[in-house]
Amino acid sequence: xxxxxTSLVSASNAFKPRADALxxxxxxxxxxxxxxxxxxxxxxxxxxxxxxxxxxxxxRSRWLELKDNCGVCLTExxxxxxxxxxx
Numbered sequence: 196x197x198x199x200x201t202s203l204v205s206a207s208n209a210f211k212p213r214a215d216a217l218x219x220x221x222x223x224x225x226x227x228x229x230x231x232x233x234x235x236x237x238x239x240x241x242x243x244x245x246x247x248x249x250x251x252x253x254x255r256s257r258w259l260e261l262k263d264n265c266g267v268c269l270t271e272x273x274x275x276x277x278x279x280x281x282x
Contacts, residue, residue: 214248214249214252215252217244217246217249217252218249218250218252218253218256218258219276219280220244221242221244221245221249221250221253221259222253222258222259222269222273222276222277222280223277223280223281224242224243225237225242225259225267225268225269225273225277226269226273226274226277226278226281228241228242229268229269231269231274231277231278232269233268233269233270233271233273233274234260234262234268234269234270235268235269236262236263236266236267236268237262237266237267237268238265238266239265239266239267240265242267250267253267253273254267257270257272257273258270258272258273258276259273
């Protein structure tokens with residue numbers, strides 16, 4: 196059975212607001228874990244609820260970068276966004 200391409204697009208768009216909210220929450224967790232230092236690594240295992248889709252969204256948004264084998268770090272853009280959210 197073939198899937199309708201428009202149903203795939205609408206499913207992706209439905210996930211976007213939720214992914215954005217979860218990614219922003221995770222961004223704040225990384226900010227707190229690294230004391231707001233850009234490029235300071237934070238282990239993924241220390242982030243509660245770090246799902247692959249959320250991580251991918253934050254990386255595509257250029258808020259986080261993968262670091263080493265099992266960590267992430269804030270980009271400068273991610274750091275600025277975390278500060279804006281906190282205030």
